[in-house]
Amino acid sequence: MIKLFSVKEKQERERRENAENTKQGVKKASASELRLQKDISELNLPKQIKIAFPDGPNKLNRFDIIVSPDEGYYKGGKFSFAFNMPDSYPHDPPKVKCESPRPVYHPNIDLEGNVCLNILREDWNPVLTISSVVFGLQFLFLDPNPDDPLNKDAAKVLTSDPKQFQANVRRSLSGCYIGNTYFPPCR
Template sequence: MLKLKKLQKEQANKPVSQSVPVAYIRAKKDLQEYEEIPGISIKYDEANPMRIDLEVCPNEGLYQGGKFKFVCEVPEDYPNRAPEFKCLQKIYHPNIDLEGHVCLNILRNDWKPTLTLQLVFAGILHLFLQPNANDPLNKDAANDLSKYPAQFKRHVLNAMAGGYVGDEKFDKVVDYPDRRYL
């Protein structure tokens, strides 16, 4: 009986182990199963898969040659709620506003818990390959894309080089001088 009480006392003094949140487990699983996508690179701390740094480098289209940096925050109720992405640079894009918020259907209305981080990464890359003027966050860029494609192209290239579009100064996202950015 004395041994039993001693054992119970020892157990009572041990810290209660906390369960690992489902979101953490799912995010870690998504990242472990990630298959490389050309034009996408990710970085994250294995101890914290809830924050992911994403770099998008399109290899074709108007945004080719740019390096676009995003941070992905995985919410505590993932996969029931979509991850949140923010572009860290000010860019000229119809689906990304000047504060870096991203408009992608699978991050809003079309989100389903069966979708993975990999699929969302691919969706963000797709925004650079095929910008969508029909679902804009930057209405000026969307208007240019749909009504004035040549002007849109000039604005994209100028903005990527760190220039101005109207009164807005954009962040330089190209690493090399290229005459098409002049």
């Protein structure tokens, strides 16, 4: 069992040491920063996935993953996800949000860009890595899950009429209204 107080005490001690080292002109990386550096350096992304660091390559706590599915319902689309890494990573999962296009016609992504992926919530475990999340996002586009939806309307169409769902996705990739919601192009 993890002793919560000892973890908090360790984090506080690291923070104080970093503050002291910063005064001396030396910044010591926290355990979270070291793990994040390791995870990012070990990423082996397929050609359909790209990574970008909008705040520069030295700011690893914020980055974007661009997923461009080459098969399935979303083939030809381009979707950007913002990753914000908490100071408590890997003990807490990254905060991931679909940034563009928004909204996306997808059962597991709501109209605000929130993502329903079990490893970003209750199934997160510190042994999981950034790579696990990236491949989870890729899998959402290959096999949307209507059983755990954030967009209940899209999930209902996927379950009741998969051909209509496919038609809605194809139309949404080019930009269109589905119901009262406009889905911008995402190519």
